[in-house]
Amino acid sequence: MSPSRKRQPTKRRLDYELIAAMVPQGSRVLDLGCGDGQLLAELAQFKQCSGRGIEINGEAVLACIQRGIAVYHGDMLEGMSFLRDHSFDVVVLSQTLQQASDPPRVIQEMLRVGDTAIISFPNFGYWQVRLKFLLSGRMPRSSLLPYTWYETPNVHLCTVTDFRRLCSELGLETVREIFLVPPSRQISAQLANWRAGLAIFQVRCRT
Amino acid sequence: MATDDELDVAKDSQLGGARSVGLVETQSWTYDAAPLELECGQSLSPVTQAYEVYGELSRERDNAILIFHALSGDAHVAGYHTPEDRKPGWWDIMVGPGKPFDTSKYAVICANVVGGCKGSTGPSSIDTRTGRAYGLSFPIVTIGDMVRAQKLLIDHLGIRRLLAVTGGSMGGMMALDWAVRYPEAAASVLAIATSARLNAQGIAWNEVGRQAIMADPNWHGGDYYGKGSPQAGLAIARMIGHITYLSEEQMRAKFGRRLQDRDSFGYDFGTEFQVESYLRYQGNSFVRRFDANSYLYITKAIDYFDLTNGHHSLIEAFAGVTAEFLAVSFSSDWLYPTAESKEIVKALQANAVSCTFLEIPNPYGHDAFLLPNDQLADTVTGFLANVYRRVRERLAAEGTQR
Numbered sequence: 210m211s212p213s214r215k216r217q218p219t220k221r222r223l224d225y226e227l228i229a230a231m232v233p234q235g236s237r238v239l240d241l242g243c244g245d246g247q248l249l250a251e252l253a254q255f256k257q258c259s260g261r262g263i264e265i266n267g268e269a270v271l272a273c274i275q276r277g278i279a280v281y282h283g284d285m286l287e288g289m290s291f292l293r294d295h296s297f298d299v300v301v302l303s304q305t306l307q308q309a310s311d312p313p314r315v316i317q318e319m320l321r322v323g324d325t326a327i328i329s330f331p332n333f334g335y336w337q338v339r340l341k342f343l344l345s346g347r348m349p350r351s352s353l354l355p356y357t358w359y360e361t362p363n364v365h366l367c368t369v370t371d372f373r374r375l376c377s378e379l380g381l382e383t384v385r386e387i388f389l390v391p392p393s394r395q396i397s398a399q400l401a402n403w404r405a406g407l408a409i410f411q412v413r414c415r416t
Numbered sequence: 417m418a419t420d421d422e423l424d425v426a427k428d429s430q431l432g433g434a435r436s437v438g439l440v441e442t443q444s445w446t447y448d449a450a451p452l453e454l455e456c457g458q459s460l461s462p463v464t465q466a467y468e469v470y471g472e473l474s475r476e477r478d479n480a481i482l483i484f485h486a487l488s489g490d491a492h493v494a495g496y497h498t499p500e501d502r503k504p505g506w507w508d509i510m511v512g513p514g515k516p517f518d519t520s521k522y523a524v525i526c527a528n529v530v531g532g533c534k535g536s537t538g539p540s541s542i543d544t545r546t547g548r549a550y551g552l553s554f555p556i557v558t559i560g561d562m563v564r565a566q567k568l569l570i571d572h573l574g575i576r577r578l579l580a581v582t583g584g585s586m587g588g589m590m591a592l593d594w595a596v597r598y599p600e601a602a603a604s605v606l607a608i609a610t611s612a613r614l615n616a617q618g619i620a621w622n623e624v625g626r627q628a629i630m631a632d633p634n635w636h637g638g639d640y641y642g643k644g645s646p647q648a649g650l651a652i653a654r655m656i657g658h659i660t661y662l663s664e665e666q667m668r669a670k671f672g673r674r675l676q677d678r679d680s681f682g683y684d685f686g687t688e689f690q691v692e693s694y695l696r697y698q699g700n701s702f703v704r705r706f707d708a709n710s711y712l713y714i715t716k717a718i719d720y721f722d723l724t725n726g727h728h729s730l731i732e733a734f735a736g737v738t739a740e741f742l743a744v745s746f747s748s749d750w751l752y753p754t755a756e757s758k759e760i761v762k763a764l765q766a767n768a769v770s771c772t773f774l775e776i777p778n779p780y781g782h783d784a785f786l787l788p789n790d791q792l793a794d795t796v797t798g799f800l801a802n803v804y805r806r807v808r809e810r811l812a813a814e815g816t817q818r
Contacts, residue, residue: 261770267774267775267776267777267791270772270774271774271791271794271795271798273772274742274772274774274794274795274798274799274802275794275797275798275801275802276798276802277798277801277802277805277806278772279740279770279771279772280772280773280774281761281765281771281772281773282773282774282775283758283773283775287758290762291761291762291763291765291766292765292766293766293768296768
């Protein structure tokens with residue numbers, strides 16, 4: 210078991226609503242790093258989805274259990290390893306890709322067990338991040354990147370451009386992309402690598 | 417098994433307390449309609465099972481929970497047999513009104529296993545054919561045989577489908593076996609600190625325990641009833657058991673190298689270290705309440721247990737399972753380690769069975785499941801509440817369809 214990770218703040222994550230909107234009615238959903246199970250609970254309640262979570266934090270797992278959500282306590286790659294191919298319609302990874310030890314493998318596993326993957330991540334190319342770093346010369350911190358360099362779980366931060374390149378290397382196609390400026394303003398894809406604080410991608414394997 | 421000295425009974429769990437089931441009685445049921453055909457090829461008849469029931473069965477009979485006990489347990493899970501009892505039943509922290517297995521909501525049942533010595537037919541019972549105690553003529557029983565016997569009891573009690581089957585350690589094995597054997601007869605399984613098959617290290621410890629008993633000159637090939645029993649051997653077996661129930665960390669914290677009732681070495685073989693004193697106490701108190709032959713039979717049943725028997729894999733073994741699962745392990749449990757709970761979970765996941773897994777960080781080793789633990793309590797409470805809600809919803813939906 211890896212050491213306990215810093216949790217995202219427990220308040221509703223700003224991408225949840227948009228992710229929930231992308232999930233089709235009645236689908237089978239796997240939520241990686243599902244936290245206290247809020248997204249899965251809402252999807253079950255409002256979209257009749259059947260959900261399952263993987264979560265490394267024991268307290269969050271307990272919260273899932275109390276909500277009645279089936280959850281695996283452990284690492285996401287390990288948790289996915291025994292799931293059957295395409296046993297889910299959608300696999301969600303909300304703001305956790307940058308914490309994975311092996312992001313390409315996580316994405317490949319997501320698309321092995323699921324038909325599509327919805328992945329959101331803080332964009333390290335966001336102009337405010339770049340400016341902070343340029344001006345202060347220190348590791349940038351913000352509402353989306355709230356950690357000091359020595360306590361951050363974010364070991365694999367990337368930019369929108371980096372992510373697109375990885376997707377193309379992995380042979381994935383983008384079904385949808387959504388870009389946000391904090392706190393929750395949606396913006397166009399134009400110059401997203403500069404303008405977006407948070408990106409949400411829905412990807413699948415190129416057929 | 418938890419030790420007597422570390423379980424201080426909370427005030428509300430004392431006799432008359434708001435969270436105690438109070439005074440309870442062990443009941444007994446004998447099945448003699450047909451012999452129980454055992455896996456070893458022999459059969460057993462009649463089969464008596466001691467059991468206890470707490471709480472009320474609902475009108476729909478959908479709120480019954482069957483708890484399986486571990487190696488040295490018995491049917492007495494909760495409450496007190498007499499007002500003079502010093503300690504309540506073995507899982508009283510988990511069973512009672514307002515407790516995780518909430519007897520104000522659920523009807524909780526526990527039976528002594530066949531092969532045991534606490535009221536169910538076992539090697540110390542009288543063989544009706546000879547009028548003498550079975551001893552080693554008692555047939556070898558397996559976890560599956562114990563489960564099949566308890567299914568007869570549950571049928572006898574008129575319960576078609578249990579809300580949950582549960583247990584820790586060997587009890588967890590029985591719960592897993594139940595779910596595979598009778599997929600329709602339980603809505604959920606809570607498998608705690610258990611395994612789909614005992615590992616080589618576990619078999620090894622059990623074997624050392626058995627050898628200690630059989631090496632005792634008072635064992636007499638198992639035919640010691642009415643004579644002196646192999647107390648020394650059984651005590652050693654229990655001492656070995658207790659070493660495996662604790663973690664190294666816990667042993668260090670609890671005893672360290674501290675001496676018992678003395679300040680310096682005596683340079684003899686008396687009880688000097690606290691850990692020695694603890695083990696001797698555990699061994700000696702165990703022989704007063706347990707039968708040595710039952711220890712042989714039950715440990716053997718645990719050794720034989722392997723859910724993959726008769727299947728190509730654990731995944732295949734779980735193929736027909738329909739119950740919802742909760743698997744819980746404890747981080748410092750090296751007898752039934754987390755990896756073995758995960759093996760269960762992974763095989764269930766491969767079958768798309770709804771399954772929740774939680775590893776509780778805890779220093780107490782295998783014993784942890786018998787000790788007070790808020791995380792375990794909250795997990796069981798939450799899991800059961802949701803299972804019961806779903807069972808009720810399904811029932812209501814079926815009702816409207818009709």
